Amino acid sequence: MNWQSIARQPLGFFPTPMHSLPSLSVHLAGPQIYIKRDDLSGLALGGNKVRKLEFLLGEALQQKADCIISAGAAQSNHCRQTAAAAAKLNLPCYLLLGGKAPEHAQGNVLLDKLFGATIVWTGEQRKGEGIAALEAQLKSKGLRPYVVPYGGSDAVGCLGFAAALEELLKQQSDIEEIVFASSSGATQAGLMLAKAYLNSSIQLRGINIDKANHRTQHFSQTIADLANTASEQFSLDSRFSARDVCLDDEYLGEGYAVLGDAEREAIMLLAETEGVLLDPVYTAKAMAGLIARIRQGKYSSQQKVLFWHTGGTPALFAYAKQLLS
Incomplete structure (x- = not known):
């Protein structure tokens, strides 16, 4: 192909x-x-998620998105790579992460923060159940979010x-x-x-x-x-x-x-x-x-x-x- x-x-x-x-x-x-x-x-x-993100964010840029949304578990590798890719492309990134904010950021959570992602903690929901609501909220502010689905x-x-x-x-x-x-x-x-x-x-x-x-x-x-x-x-x-x-x-x-x-x-x-x-x-x-x-x-x-x-x-x-x- x-x-x-x-x-x-x-x-x-x-x-x-x-x-x-x-x-x-x-x-x-x-x-x-x-x-x-x-x-x-x-x-x-x-x-491995960078392979998917090359196509997903290629589409996001084609659609002229100005911010990125994704979701996953607290230690999501997908979310870490999504946050990094968004930072590389100078796009604000919003992550919905399952669980609650840890006392000390470690592993992927630390890296999410270093990449400048805005983290929303979602408790028992770790598979992006709140993405639609966040997308609507950002659109109401005049933004053009692109949703990277759970796991890409x-x-x-x-x-x-x-x-x-x-x-x-x-x-x-x-x-x-x-x-x-x-x-x-x-x-x-x-x-x-x-x-x-x-x-x-x-x-x-x-x-x-x-x-x-x-x-x-x-x-x-x-x-x-x-x-x-x-x-x-x-x-x-x-x-x-x-x-x-x-x-x-x-x-x-x-x-x-x-x-x-x-x-x-x-x-x-x-x-x-x-x-x-x-x-x-x-x-x-x-x-x-x-x-x-x-x-x-x-x-x-x-x-x-x-x-x-x-x-x-x-x-x-x-x-x-x-x-x-």
Whole structure:
């Protein structure tokens, strides 16, 4: 697909590195493990959301927006990168964050503040339930807000990871399976869209990291719907059903943003074997899923499996006590 024909605002450093993890592979005695380093994407200490934001904020600039709204959990990587992107483009940013203001700003909250975002704390609501009200309020003041959806997950956001799969296959064409965290859906939907468009046989395995998505069939349909909407909006022929979505629901652990034993082991193991840091919310849970699958004998030693590191490292510092206890 000609990505140059779609509004896109450069924000990150691409292509991100892709390399093998030989020490981890030997330690687990499983397949050949590779990693795609979106934690090194360049914006605000990195992360995968910059891929989506390049298309989303490209659209925002095309629409002549003069401020940005988004939402997420208190330690949202998406919100941190959205705030940084808005700062880079000199656009005021409003973030609706779940929970209440901490006594001391740490991790992504600290970075949100450094990037100049206006933070509205929303208690139990962490998925943007108050976006419409804030949008109306800003419009009443004569502003032209652009809403970046929760997780950057809409048809435009899907394009970030559709382009990403094309990028990866140029780096390493013989990867057999990609394992990644699946939360708001557009990462998986974008990869599915590109897999169909490129006629690739690669297996896409999303690791569900949020118990709010525990009704897997429902979440699978949400991902398929995202991919279908993007396909229609950008005049592609592919169509998807929930059956086309490979979503692994077995490694939810104790819930969203809860650091359990499996996530702690994944963080420590990758740090100690490869010097690579995971985040407690997304990538640690996805890596824990990959480790469990390897120990269950799901892969042969000849297979090449890639772990897509979607970033989030700043959140580590907000979990110091849980990590070292």
